[in-house]
Amino acid sequence: MSTAAAQDQIIIPDDIAKSVLLPASYANEAGIVHPALTWLRANMPFARAEVEGYAPTWLATKHADIMEIERTPTVFRSGLGEPYINSLVDTRFLSEMNEGRRGLDTLANMDAPEHTKIKNVTGSWFMPANVRKREESIRAIARQSVEKLLSYGGEVDFFKDIALYYPLRVIMSLFGVPPEDEPTMLKLTQDMFGNSDPDLQRKDVPATPEAAARAWRAAILEFHEYFDKLADDRRANPTDDLASIIANAQVDGEPLPGSFVNGYYIAIATAGHDTTSATTATAVQQLAAHPEQLEAVRADPSLIPGLVDEALRWASPVKHFHRIIGEDTEFRGQQLRAGDSLMLMYPSANRDEEVFTDPFSFDLTRKPNKHIAFGYGPHQCLGQHVAKLEMRIFFEELLPRLKSIELAGPVSYVQANFLSGPKTLPIRFKAA
Numbered sequence: 073m074s075t076a077a078a079q080d081q082i083i084i085p086d087d088i089a090k091s092v093l094l095p096a097s098y099a100n101e102a103g104i105v106h107p108a109l110t111w112l113r114a115n116m117p118f119a120r121a122e123v124e125g126y127a128p129t130w131l132a133t134k135h136a137d138i139m140e141i142e143r144t145p146t147v148f149r150s151g152l153g154e155p156y157i158n159s160l161v162d163t164r165f166l167s168e169m170n171e172g173r174r175g176l177d178t179l180a181n182m183d184a185p186e187h188t189k190i191k192n193v194t195g196s197w198f199m200p201a202n203v204r205k206r207e208e209s210i211r212a213i214a215r216q217s218v219e220k221l222l223s224y225g226g227e228v229d230f231f232k233d234i235a236l237y238y239p240l241r242v243i244m245s246l247f248g249v250p251p252e253d254e255p256t257m258l259k260l261t262q263d264m265f266g267n268s269d270p271d272l273q274r275k276d277v278p279a280t281p282e283a284a285a286r287a288w289r290a291a292i293l294e295f296h297e298y299f300d301k302l303a304d305d306r307r308a309n310p311t312d313d314l315a316s317i318i319a320n321a322q323v324d325g326e327p328l329p330g331s332f333v334n335g336y337y338i339a340i341a342t343a344g345h346d347t348t349s350a351t352t353a354t355a356v357q358q359l360a361a362h363p364e365q366l367e368a369v370r371a372d373p374s375l376i377p378g379l380v381d382e383a384l385r386w387a388s389p390v391k392h393f394h395r396i397i398g399e400d401t402e403f404r405g406q407q408l409r410a411g412d413s414l415m416l417m418y419p420s421a422n423r424d425e426e427v428f429t430d431p432f433s434f435d436l437t438r439k440p441n442k443h444i445a446f447g448y449g450p451h452q453c454l455g456q457h458v459a460k461l462e463m464r465i466f467f468e469e470l471l472p473r474l475k476s477i478e479l480a481g482p483v484s485y486v487q488a489n490f491l492s493g494p495k496t497l498p499i500r501f502k503a504a
């Protein structure tokens with residue numbers, strides 16, 4: 073830990089700061105982002121990044137520090153800014169478009185007591201005992217995905233053709249959204265989170281930050297339109313699906329306002345699939361790279377939960393969450409001011425040498441595996457049990473059907489500093 077006097081702000085060297093902040097770095101996370109994070113953990117574990125085009129921001133890179141920050145939400149606030157960092161241009165455009173108000177009424181934008189009340193609306197629905205009731209319907213979707221994979225006859229882009237759709241279908245089935253609407257959901261999510269990646273940008277708008285901010289806003293408005301109709305329908309015809317629980321929720325004896333209903337739907341629809349697609353694809357990529365681990369987990373399916381956790385640690389598909397400092401405070405010898413921005417670097421925490429033995433080796437038998445890919449504390453991922461269940465089921469269905477997997481070409485990654493992972497994963501496989 074730094075022992076510098078509180079007044080000496082430790083400023084991260086520009087090349088390191090850019091390697092962590094700029095979306096383009098994530099096209100080569102192993103070659104650019106991880107070396108920079110490793111350097112930071114060793115040399116400046118808690119320090120300030122001042123990258124041109126971005127507001128200055130503190131970077132927390134150690135596992136223990138991130139947990140401590142997340143345990144102190146009254147100081148490190150979620151409700152004072154956006155959940156992820158944007159460039160200054162994006163921030164200005166979004167703030168103008170949102171007229172200074174928060175862009176979305178989602179859990180990730182809230183502090184207690186509001187956050188606690190709104191999270192409680194679905195808290196018990198997302199508990200393992202309730203989520204497990206969906207096991208059979210999730211398994212049916214997993215089987216269809218595996219059949220689809222096998223239908224490619226030996227060569228497939230595992231990300232584009234399989235991983236991208238499986239979690240989307242699961243999340244939409246939990247909502248009760250019909251399969252024919254899934255392509256719309258997929259496109260809108262990509263508009264929201266992939267908008268820094270040239271391959272994922274809307275083709276009908278020029279590739280400028282202003283256009284990206286507008287595309288983001290347009291995606292939100294389209295989501296609102298779609299989910300307003302869904303909520304109206306579930307108020308008229310309630311079922312036990314997630315959309316009905318949210319549409320008919322009461323908080324403090326009042327119906328949940330429409331913007332909160334939509335905020336919930338949007339958060340779950342978006343948080344629930346790109347993350348899980350990226351992790352599922354990462355697990356397959358690592359099994360292709362480690363045939364002995366593939367053989368071990370095929371022979372002993374009780375290793376599957378370990379595979380899922382190690383893929384979560386390895387992929388850490390959520391690259392950061394953002395906090396705003398609520399009051400002047402000192403942390404790791406640094407003076408933080410109210411209004412300062414801070415990024416929690418989950419991929420760094422999950423390779424922290426002080427927590428993980430041999431952190432740069434993929435090992436599905438790793439025990440314990442204290443990754444914090446789902447975050448920690450009051451904002452910890454609402455959907456973690458859904459995500460783990462759907463990945464476990466997917467591999468339970470997939471592994472008995474596959475004898476071998478190997479890479480069939482280069483893997484490419486999404487250029488985004490919030491949610492990122494493979495965007496192409498060509499594989500060759502032999503069916504069992």
Ligand code: HEM
Pocket residue numbers: 142179180181191243339340343344345347348351384388389390393418444445446447448449450451452453454455456458459
């Ligand atoms: C591999 C899959 C996933 C990963 C790695 C992941 C990761 C995360 C992370 C890091 C956070 C922020 C936690 C924090 O601030 O401490 C989060 C929050 C959240 N996640 Fe996930 N997530 C995944 C899947 C899902 C799924 C499947 C859903 C919904 C079904 C979901 C819904 C949410 C929601 C609503 C929040 C906001 C919670 C809050 O602020 O209280 N996530 N997730």
